[in-house]
Amino acid sequence: MRHPKRSLTAGSIAALIVGAVVLGAAVYIMVNGLGLNPDLDFGAGAYYYADIPDYQQTLDWDSYTARLPFVVYLLLFLAWGFLMWCIWKRLDRKQ
Amino acid sequence: MSAKTSKILHTEDWLAVWIGFIIIAVGLVAVLTGAFDFSALKFKTWTVGEQLTGAAAAKAVPLGQQLASGAFWLKMLLTAAVLGVLFTVGAKLTGEKVSRFVPAFVGVFLLSVVVRLVSAEFTLNRYLEWAFWALIVGMLISNTVGTPKWLKPAVRTEFYIKTGLVVMGFSVLFSNIAKFGLYGLGIAWMVTPVVILFMWWFGTKVLKMDNKPLVITMASATSVCGTSAAIASGAASNCKKDDLTMTISISIIFTVLMMVFEPLIIRAFGMSPIMGGALIGGTVDSTGAVAVAGSVLGGEAEKAAVLVKMIQNILIGFIAFFVALFFATRVDRKSGQKVGAGEIWTRFPKFIIGFFVASLVASFVVLPLAGADQVKAVNGVLDQYKNWCFVLAFVSIGLDTNFRDIARQMKGGKPLWLYIVGQTFNIVLTFAMVWFLLSGAVFPIPTLD
Known part of the structure; x- marks a missing residue:
């Protein structure tokens, strides 16, 4: 099967430049x-807090x-999570 | 055996839960009783000629010295045996032949050892670490000599990821939501879901991306905490391997830049340390980069940065749970179809339940009974098993990935624009919340001891 020829759009050229920089x-x-x-x-x-060597001592997480x-x-x-869930469902319905 | 029993013993989703629970249980017994050392292999930092100072110099150990140590090889054997036995039993229960799986697993494990060795090198360890190198090593093989057929039975990305996530669940402590009072809740929790919704809208409506799992994986990585959140949301939405590869690569590269430039910009604008730290905690993806970037602005900024990031770290579980629920009830259904409770249960990824149960047990059983120090010690052990599972998964992704597929996924650079626009929105919104809560204009400025 032959794939349709793809042309470079302004968005993809800009993405290439930004990506390279x-x-x-x-x-x-x-x-x-x-x-x-x-x-x-x-x-x-x-990446994650437990990845930090000796995170038990290194991270000062009882300072407040x-x-x-x-x-x-x-x-x-x-409550905030529930509100966001409702908004997400509404947002998806509108699409 | 009933169909129900058969499912919980023979499907990858459930097996990941049981394997994760076994690792957590053994880790708990090892730390709480002190009877034996269950910690997995971790290479210490080594160098290829970098001139180190301070703590980094004190902790670097030459590679030759590490390899000459008997303890190193014992830990390697323990790690290989624990993961090898558990995943072999799991593979057997899903119908794989043991005689095919064992040599394949040994191959994938050895590649993972190479990845962890490479990513322990000082510079590579500081900026990129295992996710990036696992993908590179896997892709180098698959795109040059090709993935050998005998290796394929152990190329089981989802199995390793789901298991790693269940183990990770134990480190997601609910009590952390109160660590920075209303300030932390406002900066981390109010902003994060708004950014996810914005990126969902921008990705699906403005960029018209039809790959919804990619959009939600990218949104979670940007707004929560990079690689870990991408893995959790990607698994919850059942995203393709290429989607995860792309999201994590973009997140890791931008994190390197943000770690360096964000403190400089904050300082140039004359922001107070507590505001700057909170802004860094809310916007820089990886936790390590947050602590390092925060420290550039001083002790108070580092504390604020870590507190905000800690709260974001626990959001991973909630976000993954609701992403799984959203995809099971809305994205994966046919138009006009009503999805009943039974169908939701069938579609819902069960490892998310394991992830949540592990988190609940750690937060509300082990933490009150054994204390914070013991929980931290257990997580110190479990974190390496989580990382080994993820390294096995990412090597598997690399072995299964074609460069051309990734290029095709770029679709006019849309994923990159989604990340850039989403991250910019994240920075602006987090800054607004940081100013509202921590500038002193509305609320009193908190004191960090």
């Missing part, structure tokens, strides 16, 4: 070791004391 900048950053902190034994490659009971945060969390 972003890739070039990322390579430059990596080659020159930019943005790292010598006191921290990790970088962007630690919440003032309201946990249940208040939980209810707000669930």
